[in-house]
Amino acid sequence: MRRGLIAALLTSLLVVTAACGSSDSTDSSGSSDKATKSAEATAPAKQKTSTIDAVKVAGDLGKKPTVTFDKPFSVASTQSKVIKEGSGAKLAEGQEVVVDYVGINGRDSKEFDSSWKNGGPTSFGLAKGKLINGFVTGLVGKPVGSRVLITIPPKDGYGANGQPQAGIKGTDSLVFVIDVKKAYKPLSKAEGTKVTPPKGLPTVKTDAKDIPTAITIPKGATAPKKLVSQPLIKGKGPKVTAKQTINMHYMAVNWRTGKPFDSSWQRGSYENLPLTRTPVKGLTAGLVGQTVGSRVLLVLPPDQGFGQALPQTDVKKTDTVVFVVDILGAN
Structure with missing residues (x-):
């Protein structure tokens, strides 16, 4: 997805956005198949997959969580789990969501992005193309006010190209913990x-x-x-x-x-x-x-x-x- 020139200059580039990477299976250059084959060739020969239950999350809602798991951690499909359930309405695709979050690389358990580190809650459009697909899949249907754990395989994250600026390889699974603070539907135009x-x-x-x-x-x-x-x-x-x-x-x-x-x-x-x-x-x-x-x-x-x-x-x-x-x- 092409990011707007001005938007790239005006806003902080958060790693969970799809602007500089994509989880789509194809792109306009037609090079996705080659990249996928390359990534498969360099992937570990016997990479074990796990489940979301292998990830442990501790800490109070609203405060940065402590996340632990045995590395390397890898999943075959996007999985999500409500750690602490909120009482608000369920999230729907197309809403704007305000969240705190931390993202961790399953390969080495290193944190690659965090709203707590960046200075405060962040607002996202909850739609595929604006965010990596796994982030959207994992949040839709969860109640506002919840703490949600999401584990995402490469195909629903940044695909075979990974996200080099964040140290994410094309074979890395991602772990997110998200505190959902608010959700609303923006206007479509001035009124x-x-x-x-x-x-x-x-x-x-x-x-x-x-x-x-x-x-x-x-x-x-x-x-x-x-x-x-x-x-x-x-x-x-x-x-x-x-x-x-x-x-x-x-x-x-x-x-x-x-x-x-x-x-x-x-x-x-x-x-x-x-x-x-x-x-x-x-x-x-x-x-x-x-x-x-x-x-x-x-x-x-x-x-x-x-x-x-x-x-x-x-x-x-x-x-x-x-x-x-x-x-x-x-x-």
């Missing part, structure tokens, strides 16, 4: 009262379903020197705060050239933006205080933008960039 913006700003074209398809820079206009944050639709939800992660659809255009360089709508999947972690100051400054359900036009001068040239685009370090953002949810 609320339309706002007439002042003259002289970029204009946003939408399709028959009111989805933004283009941003037009006013001819001959000089880019603003200060951040512009202009609602186009005023949502009726709560105000966004600086410590939240927002679910958003967006389109981005270079003011200098008028060319679009990224769009989550074109990819067909919204993105999550942790406002405390993005290096793009103008996004945090322009979205904090706006309400969920809003559509916001943002004009970011260079000192509020990326602070660098963006690869594979025409955006320079000195360029002003324009966003239109739909705020679909916040947690």
Whole structure:
């Protein structure tokens, strides 16, 4: 799955996301079969498989668990078990979930990712393609408020390619313990009262379903020197705060050239933006205080933008960039 250029720059790249790896059996390059054969050739000749019952989890709900098992640990299929059951509604695919979690490599029992280490709970879209398949399979149907243990084989994790940056090989099984804190369904697009913006700003074209398809820079206009944050639709939800992660659809255009360089709508999947972690100051400054359900036009001068040239685009370090953002949810 191709990760959006801006999303990769704006958000912390968490290992459980499917952005830099995939558990799909095929990919666009057609090289999956070769990779699988290569991985099989280098796999241990007699790798014993186990079950989820071989993993022991200790510790209080809400605190980082202690996870123990005999290594190397390997499973043939995704297995999940509720360690401590919550009283909330059961999770469904397509929801946004807020979790704490720790991920451990079954081969060497080393931790490769943890929200407790990263500074706090993390928000995910619970859907295959956004997360590794085993993570989704293991969580769907579990009650909110639960602590869940999931064991995942390579085919439901990162496949034959593994995840080298996390030290995960193509033959490694994964162990996760997840505390499910919250679940909700984000909006599909902005909803609320339309706002007439002042003259002289970029204009946003939408399709028959009111989805933004283009941003037009006013001819001959000089880019603003200060951040512009202009609602186009005023949502009726709560105000966004600086410590939240927002679910958003967006389109981005270079003011200098008028060319679009990224769009989550074109990819067909919204993105999550942790406002405390993005290096793009103008996004945090322009979205904090706006309400969920809003559509916001943002004009970011260079000192509020990326602070660098963006690869594979025409955006320079000195360029002003324009966003239109739909705020679909916040947690």
